[in-house]
Amino acid sequence: MNHPFPQAPNNGWWRGGVIYQIYPRSFQDSNGDGIGDLPGITQRLDHIAALGADGIWISPFFKSPMKDFGYDVSDYCDVDPMFGTLDDFKALVARAHTLGLKVMIDQVLSHCADEHPWFVESRASRDNPKADWFVWADPKDDGNPPNNWLSIFGGSAWQWDTRRCQYYLHNFLTSQPDLNFHNGEVQDALLATVKFWLDLGVDGYRLDTANFYFHDAQLRNNPGRGAPDPNNPDPAVNPFNPYGWQRHVHDKSQPENLVFLQRLRALLDQYPDTTMVGEIGDDDGLARVAEYTASGPNGERRLHMAYCFDLLGEAHDAPFLHGFLSRFGEIVGDGWPCWALSNHDVVRSATRWGGPTPDPRLLRLAATFQASLRGTVCLYQGEELGLPEAQLAFEDLQDPYGITMWPQFKGRDGCRTPMPWSGDAAHAGFSSGPKTWLPVPPEHRALAVDRQQGLAESLLSHFTQLLHWRRAQPALRNGRMALLPVHPQVLAFERDDGTQRLLCAFNFSDAPAELTLPAGWAQAAPLAGGVATGARVTDAAVLFDAWGCVFLEKA
Known part of the structure; x- marks a missing residue:
């Protein structure tokens, strides 16, 4: 381009x-x-x-x-x-x-804000230079707003304005008129x-x-x-x-x-x-x-x-x-x-x-x-x-x-x-x-x-x-991410940037848990740094305490 x-x-x-x-x-x-x-x-x-x-x-x-x-x-x-x-x-x-x-x-x-000079000018008349800078619409024949859109803060997303005798759009407060990006x-x-x-x-x-x-x-x-x-x-x-x-x-x-x-x-x-x-x-x-x-x-x-x-x-x-x-x-x-x-x-x-x-x-x-x-x-x-x-x-x-x-x-x-x-x-x-x-x-x-x-x-x-x-873990900052199979307690995924490959596992429960290590991760060493706690690694599994986590690094 x-x-x-x-x-x-x-x-x-x-x-x-x-x-x-x-x-x-x-x-x-x-x-x-x-x-x-x-x-x-x-x-x-x-x-x-x-x-x-x-x-x-x-x-x-x-x-x-x-x-x-x-x-x-x-x-x-x-x-x-x-x-x-x-x-x-x-x-x-x-x-x-x-x-x-x-x-x-x-x-x-x-x-x-409705106090912004753009809106002050826009609401003043239907033919001023900024008349179309906000979303204005005529009422229905019965006086109701032009459609059913709602404000996030409750009620209609349309507010009646007596200066123009039209409704203006506000997705939030009535004092927050929407700009007309068209x-x-x-x-x-x-x-x-x-x-x-x-x-x-x-x-x-x-x-x-x-x-x-x-x-x-x-x-x-x-x-x-x-x-x-x-x-x-x-x-x-x-x-x-x-x-x-x-x-x-x-x-x-x-x-x-x-x-x-x-x-x-x-x-x-x-x-x-x-x-x-x-x-x-x-x-x-x-x-x-x-x-x-x-x-x-x-x-x-x-x-x-x-x-x-x-x-x-x-x-x-x-x-x-x-x-x-x-x-x-x-x-x-x-x-x-x-x-x-x-x-x-x-x-x-x-x-x-x-x-x-x-x-x-x-x-x-x-x-x-x-x-x-x-x-x-x-x-x-x-x-x-x-x-x-x-x-x-x-x-x-x-x-x-x-x-x-x-x-x-x-x-x-x-x-x-x-x-x-x-x-x-x-x-x-x-x-x-x-x-x-x-x-x-x-x-x-x-x-x-x-x-x-x-x-x-x-x-x-x-x-x-x-x-x-x-900051010192390139796999965490820039690596790809691949999820391990779903587990009732443990969320686990691999991160790999080509220079470092990690297995990251988290026990999202208040009870002990066990995660069988996937193929190729047996006897992998915990990553140094001390940020992972409440986990013990055996030859074939990780044993977690409540809310424990571990990082393993593949050589």
Whole structure:
């Protein structure tokens, strides 16, 4: 394929790398207002570098009315004063690069805030220059919205506007109108904002709702599906949300989306060593990941990597993981995944997988398993500490999703509470102010960074040893992956890059287990490094304690 612009070199740092997600409101407050900020992030970058991460992803810090905490952008090219200034961001990038960390930022392209000047102009009349920059539609003859599309946050995806006497589309809050990607001027304007941050030195993007950019231009109704699967890990699909009762074939994941992603990729390819990871929320997430990471018919490039929600649910036994990874290999093939066990939208993995009092051995096993998969590792802040989901009172909630659906669904605040740095300090060292935007749970203090540093048995020490050890294992960073047959307790697979061949096995149960070694692995030696625990190797089998794991290396 002939590219319209010269392609910059890409060293592929992201392939097999480790990305640490920062939720800026909750990472570190530097000025005592109870809200985290960019200088606070800069202050704590040494922690991330010491942990062994290769880069950071910062959730939105752009100018915003904060009705959805930064995922409603009112200026794509400026920092919200709550988080600091552009100079603060430049200082953060400079410090991160000095520490060897790449910087990725969260780009919210599908929608913006209703306070954005683009929308203010668009809603003013039906004939202004930006009248078609958002998705406007006339009502039906009876005054109802033009179709049956639903908002992820509940209710219709259409909001009546008295200025134009039309409905506008919002897949999220009514204050988050969807941009009209069928308009080429909208695409150009958004690409210009992406370029703005690339020119400031960012190394890549996490693309929020990457399959939501385009809608069906004919505004056809979505078909119904009946009650949704209660085990679906997508936070938008829960038994208390009508959104999951539809098959979302017309309101997202349209074929035109791929063409825009190719334009976006062509822009990033002009900058050296950059990358994009897309968030995929779809009825068939694996198919979308395959489609969005594949090349186009003429070799056009799309996303470098993508993730869906399959590992962000409660299921985690060996047969489930084997089935999911098998389907992933069959459907996605060579597409590059980004694996996360937690993020800012779901219950923390310590609680989802471990319950109210998670076994520390399970948390070590989960970390080791995640670091062993073919793909890129994404760690959410506090995961290295084993933080459980915070249980908050209704009066402490900030998330509009949780406030609307309380008490059956409590929203996302429980995974967004402040990072505990010091167990004895006010607000656990997060802030010196009188009050924080969300409270610090008392149970998080015992897991604070200073309580775990230097303790050989702490989860923080395990993560640090694991990530540094992983860097020296080429098979884990870049090797192929082949699953062993399904086992009722043990998930096992081989990793092989041509220079190193490993067998990785994990007992995902709270009972002892035995795995017969496959042909050719008898008498293989355990791999040095000490990250595998609770397993003994005989000539023909591996004997596991509860939550034990092992790495064998073939000479």
